Each structure stands twice: as structure tokens, then as C-alpha cells.
Amino acid sequence: MKLIIQIPCYNEEKTLALALAELPREVPGFNQVEWLVIDDGSTDATRQVAIDNGVDHIVGYTRNQGLAKVFMLGLDACVRQGADVIVNTDADNQYDAGYIPSLTQPILDGKADMVIGARPIKMIEHFSFTKKVLQRLGSSVVRKVSHTDIPDAPSGFRAFSRDAAMKLNVFNEYTYTLETIIQAGMKQMAVTSVPVEVNEDLRPSRLVKSISSYIKKSIITILRIFVVYKPFRFFLITGLVLFGMGLILGLRFLYYYLFGDGTGHIQSVILAGVMMGIGFQTILVAFIADLLSVNRKLLEEVQYRIRKLESQPDKGERDDSTQTRPQAT
Numbered sequence: 001m002k003l004i005i006q007i008p009c010y011n012e013e014k015t016l017a018l019a020l021a022e023l024p025r026e027v028p029g030f031n032q033v034e035w036l037v038i039d040d041g042s043t044d045a046t047r048q049v050a051i052d053n054g055v056d057h058i059v060g061y062t063r064n065q066g067l068a069k070v071f072m073l074g075l076d077a078c079v080r081q082g083a084d085v086i087v088n089t090d091a092d093n094q095y096d097a098g099y100i101p102s103l104t105q106p107i108l109d110g111k112a113d114m115v116i117g118a119r120p121i122k123m124i125e126h127f128s129f130t131k132k133v134l135q136r137l138g139s140s141v142v143r144k145v146s147h148t149d150i151p152d153a154p155s156g157f158r159a160f161s162r163d164a165a166m167k168l169n170v171f172n173e174y175t176y177t178l179e180t181i182i183q184a185g186m187k188q189m190a191v192t193s194v195p196v197e198v199n200e201d202l203r204p205s206r207l208v209k210s211i212s213s214y215i216k217k218s219i220i221t222i223l224r225i226f227v228v229y230k231p232f233r234f235f236l237i238t239g240l241v242l243f244g245m246g247l248i249l250g251l252r253f254l255y256y257y258l259f260g261d262g263t264g265h266i267q268s269v270i271l272a273g274v275m276m277g278i279g280f281q282t283i284l285v286a287f288i289a290d291l292l293s294v295n296r297k298l299l300e301e302v303q304y305r306i307r308k309l310e311s312q313p314d315k316g317e318r319d320d321s322t323q324t325r326p327q328a329t
Contacts, residue, residue, distance in 0.1 A: 002085075003084070004035070007019065008040060008074060011043060022096075030104075035056050035057070036056065036057040041060070069170075085162065086165055089157050112161075114164050116193040138154060146186065147186075153178055154177045158180075174217045232289060241279070246273070253265050
């Protein structure tokens with residue numbers, strides 16, 4: 001069994017060595033443990049630090065692409081390198097690497113496809129009160145949408161089975177944390193969590209630049225995922241609401257026309273017609289979106305089978321964007 005620990009990096013020369021120093025080379029249940037760094041177009045000495053500290057594989061882009069895209073590149077590279085289990089952690093040493101065995105154990109036991117490291121949010125001193133509240137609120141929304149029981153949805157400390165890694169697709173460019181949980185839940189994967197601890201804060205979060213920005217982007221992310229994976233329900237509900245509002249306005253006009261003075265309220269007729277028309281068209285869109293959703297699922301199944309074939313041990317080819325660097329000697 002091979003475990004690969006991947007670390008997305010963007011200009012992490014100051015903290016990467018510390019994070020790597022904490023990573024294990026031996027984990028119970030695995031006879032191979034390797035490290036992989038995904039360089040997101042760093043302009044500092046991140047790559048050299050990775051080589052100097054014995055990283056087995058370095059993949060990445062020459063230009064900054066964002067966390068979500070880099071995360072997916074890492075999963076693909078780990079699968080190509082023959083990983084049976086993949087652990088994702090941060091380059092700022094936020095998460096205690098000593099919990100990696102706990103993180104991987106549910107997968108080794110065949111009880112989970114994805115395991116999330118749940119941080120003790122209430123006890124983290126460098127998290128503001130507002131951030132703690134938003135973390136809990138956001139996690140509760142993700143739990144309802146994904147039908148999972150994950151207490152810390154934004155946590156980036158997580159483990160994936162090989163099969164789960166090949167089934168995931170991240171469409172959002174902001175972050176992978178929320179989308180992968182919702183996607184896993186909707187794909188009927190077994191998702192669980194284990195409690196983990198965090199280390200001292202070394203630098204401010206680059207993902208949460210401001211609370212308002214984080215809230216806005218998180219809401220957009222959840223909404224987009226819901227539209228992608230539940231398009232029929234989304235457009236049908238939207239269409240019925242619009243059609244219903246138009247119908248109420250139309251009935252209001254009829255009431256005044258039959259039992260009132262019989263004049264005026266012409267604006268209600270116009271608005272009712274517009275809203276009912278838009279609502280009816282949105283309901284039609286729901287059926288079209290449902291057909292597209294079926295097509296997407298078929299394409300994802302084809303993609304999964306292709307990934308599985310390409311990642312077989314006898315395949316020596318690798319994508320140009322995922323070149324493996326030799327370990328420093």
C-alpha cells in the first residue's frame with residue numbers, strides 16, 4: 001500500500017521546510033510513504049526548498065492557477081504515481097501531521113472514501129469570534145446540502161481513497177473544500193471525519209482575505225454546486241415560485257375586477273403575465289437541465305474509467321504538466 005501526502009504551495013519558501021519536517025515517512029498500514037508538492041506558479045524558492053527537503057515528486061504550473069485547480073492537479077499526479085491513499089495538507093504547517101494515521105485509518109478499514117480532519121474550532125485562539133461562527137454556519141449548510149455529517153467542512157486536512165480521487169471533479173476556482181464534500185455526498189461516497197489538532201498560526205490565511213468576501217464566495221460556491229448536481233430541483237422550484245407569484249397577482253386582479261370597481265390594477269395583469277411566462281420557461285429549463293445532468297453523469301463515468309485505465313501500473317506515460325522531480329541526494 002502506498003500513501004502520498006500532497007501539499008499545494010504558492011510562495012511558501014518560509015514555511016514549507018517546517019511543514020515537511022513534521023511529515024512522517026512511515027505510517028501504519030502502508031509500506032510506502034511519499035511526499036508530493038504542487039507548485040502553483042511560485043515566484044520564490046518554493047521548488048528548491050521542496051527539493052532540499054527530500055520531496056519525492058514536484059508538479060505544478062508556471063503561472064498561478066488557484067487552489068482548486070492545483071488541488072486537482074495533485075490528485076491526478078498522486079493517482080498516476082500509484083497512490084492507494086492520498087492525504088492533503090497545507091504548506092503553512094497549520095495541521096498537526098501526527099494525526100495522519102488517524103486520518104487514513106477509516107480508509108484502510110474500508111469504512112470511508114473520504115476523511116476530513118475536524119479542527120477544534122472553539123479552541124483555536126487565532127480564529128476570531130466571527131470566523132468561528134461562520135465556520136460553524138458554513139459547515140451546517142454543507143451538511144444539509146451534501147447529506148453528510150462533517151463538523152468542519154472548510155478543513156483542508158483530509159484523506160482520499162484512490163477510487164474517490166479519480167471520481168472527483170472541482171468546477172469552482174475558489175476552493176475545493178466545500179465542493180468536494182458536497183460532490184462526494186451526492187455521489188454516494190462514504191464521508192467521515194476524525195478530530196485533529198492544529199499548530200501555531202504562522203501566517204494569515206490567503207483564502208480568507210476578508211469575512212465578507214469569504215461569505216460571498218462560499219454562498220456562490222454552494223449555489224453553483226447545487227445547480228450542477230440538482231439542476232431539476234433548482235430550476236423547478238424557481239419556476240414554480242415565479243409562476244405562483246404571477247398567479248397570485250392574476251387572481252388579485254380578477255378579484256378586484258369581479259368584486260371591485262372593475263377598473264384599474266392593469267399593472268397587476270402585466271406583471272402577472274410576465275412572471276407566469278418567466279416561471280413557465282424556467283420550468284421548461286428544469287427538464288432541459290435534467291437531461292444535461294444525465295449527460296454529465298455519463299461523461300463523468302467515462303472520465304472515471306479513462307482515469308482508471310491510465311493509472312494502471314503498466315502505464316508509463318505521464319502528462320507534461322505533472323513531471324516528477326527526483327529526490328535530492
